[in-house]
Amino acid sequence: MRTFKSLICMLVLGAAWALTPAPAGATDLAPLVAPFAGGGFAEKIEAVGNLAASGEVRAAAILEALADGRLMVLAADNRLLIASPDGTSFADAITGEVVAGVSADSASAVTVNNRLRGIVRGALGGVTLLSPDREQRLRAADAVLKSRNLELLPILERAAASETDPQVKPHMDIALGAARLLSPDAEIRLQGVPLLAGHGDADVRSLLEGLAGKAADGSFAETDERVRAAAAAALEAGASRLFIQQAVEKVFQGISLGSVLLLSAIGLAITFGVMGIINMAHGEMVMIGAYTTFVVQECFRAWAPGAFDLSLFVAIPAAFLVSGLFGIVIERVAIRFLYGRPLETLLMTWGLSLVLQQTVRSIFGPTNQQVGSPSWMSGAIEVAGLSLTLNRIWIIVFAGLVFAGLVLLLRRTALGLEMRAVTQNRSMASAMGIRTGRVDALTFGLGSGIAGIAGVALSQIDNVSPNLGQSYIIDSFMVVVFGGVGNLWGTLVGALTLGVATKFIEPLAGAVAAKILVLVVIILFIQRRPRGLFALRGRAVES
């Protein structure tokens, strides 16, 4: 173990020395890398250290290839080659030039065991801490923080001192602070603590807690009084920041969940809220939208794979049309005979939902379908220490757009006017020349079409299976009932409230318990306000 540590120490010091402006190419690489071609593990470990210490430009590339198992030995002349990540082309390890005419059969990979791989990783961290590429430095700083190695302290000091990038600098400082804590010298440990203060990161906090608190046997893990006090103060300072950061994160997650609820419930707010139809097949309209997305993407995969990123822009109108048409047919064929009999409508549409589920299962099979995400939706952005995934952000934006569009449609268009007229007073609207039957069909089609659009969004974050709709139907009804029937703004507030509340309860009670709790709270809430948050007043209440 001791030799192992001193080896790493030597290796890293070597690396640090190497990165002082050394005369480039002064050493010849060939003897340094020769042990990789035939030596045992001990020689290879030594070679890793020498290579890191050499300061050669190629060192990082060779070490990386070694760790990934891409460093190859040519059987004919023991020449070292680096395979490209896809394994199709080869470059000379020493010069970096592409070597033509090498087949994968004629070369074998340099064998690496886990111990060697760990040493290579450590050496790479040291080498890349000072890399000119900021991404590499960022990764190296995080890797070094995880591995926590006292031997890396000197190079970390240098790296942190020379770091100028405002985004990388905090990562370097944390890694440096964590490494300083390992020092046997209390003064250096004391200098490490301030660097860790004020960060909400859980790893950092557990480090500080280890310093400030007692070990299991009651003795202090940290012997120096001043370090303990400093750690406690740093924890204190971090606590409020952590609290705010966690709260912001919960609110984001809550809004994200709320926007999903909003999307799945907003179609229902039209059919149930505006028309008073209990559509238990609403979830299946969502499911049909998701399957439409799948079919559209399959078409793109087959005929225009290059334009795959655009598939969602085709899927949204397609899903709206398909689900909307289903809705219109359902309304004309069945639901219109059941107006005024809400309980029967409920049962009929439940039966319909079973039939639709089984139809989809028969056509597409019971398993989940693969729906891809376009490249502009994958990845994450970092805002103030929070990592926000792009697809969640897009769904929030999308939910907002759909909501705004729907409000505009109902408030600003002739169709919206007719819809509101028929809802408020059917016979009067009819007397004014509005074709109520047509408006009914269109309204129901609109609600179903919006559900289809929700399906496009949900296909990006959930499994596309015949049961997709069932998992949302109860939540959707809860949102509409909670927000108040017949009121789109109520649906918006209801969805966001439920989303945020769920996310705040989850860490306290667990995901399932949070869901149960929210359901129970809604059940109790409905007792208090049977007509929801934003109740309609006046005549509509009586009907």
Next chain:
Amino acid sequence: MLKRFPAALAGEDRGLAATLVVLVALGLLVPVFNLVIGEGSFLHIPTYLVSLMGKYLCYALLAVAVDLIWGYGGILSLGHGAFFALGGYAMGMHLMRQIGTRGVYGDPVLPDFMVFLAWKNLPWYWHGFDNFAIAMAAVVLVPGLLAFVFGWFAFRSRVTGVYLSIITQALTFALMLAFFQNALGFGGNNGLTDFKELLGFNLQADGTRISLFVATVIALVGGLVICRLIVGSKLGRVVTAVRDAESRTRFLGYRVEAFKVFAFTVSAVIAGIAGALYVPQVGIINPSEFSPAASIEIVIAVAVGGRGTLWGPVIGAVLVNYAKTFFTGELPEIWLFVLGGMFMAVTLFMPKGVIGAWPSVRDALANGRARQRRTVTEAGE
């Protein structure tokens, strides 16, 4: 309207009486055909069939309970499966305690799943369930109490119609999620199973199974009679008046919510008893009984049979569950088509169910035959 009501009931009563006669005959004859007539005879009823019929009759009892509040009270509960399952769990807990040292882990007190979860002590709510009388009290009291509290809150604040349907559905959904949790102490996903004996009788034995079947028949007959008495009483008429015109009944001075809570609680107790009889015959109770789909299946059984008649749901439950057994066994792909089609056809074309449709079908047939006869005689002239 109220005056004509007894007359309408009298018409129903012929069907109800016929159903009761059939049930009593079943209760008397099935044991004979199972136990007395030897296995070689074609009249012999195998034991598995007896248990299957017992299962259907449990669902029939649950359907009668749903019909009491939906058909007569106008309260559509989409969560009655919850009361059924609670009664079932109470019975299941008793049966688990009866296993004793015969479980896989042989612990004299703790059921297997608790040993598996490394629990040291029995949770407090499991105490006393080794006593049959206490377990039976729980079968009645737990669903009854939940229904009373839930109904008292809901009806007092005038949650009606589809709102009530949706929150009953949320209730059973929440209970399902809760019972799936291992930490709740009811066996989580797997529920309670691997029962050995009831009151010292081996559950696998033919005699026990026959006794359970007869007990189910008695419970169903009792349930029908009690519901008939309620429906025929003045109290029952007020319940029906609430169904037809809630505000008017309230303005006449009746405390509508009290009548509704009463009907809802009685219905839940009947459902709990049905669940308790169901569990030993099926041999397992798990959280899927709480699923909203299971509750809605019972509602459709009531609708198929004909709501607002007490014997219609019995017919409906047997028909729907026989169809389920048949299709899930023979043609599993189309079972959901059949079930969904039943929902749609019944609500669209037969709002009174098969029982309500029968007179018009009979008339149509009679007319057809009369016309045929006329044509025949005309042709003969």
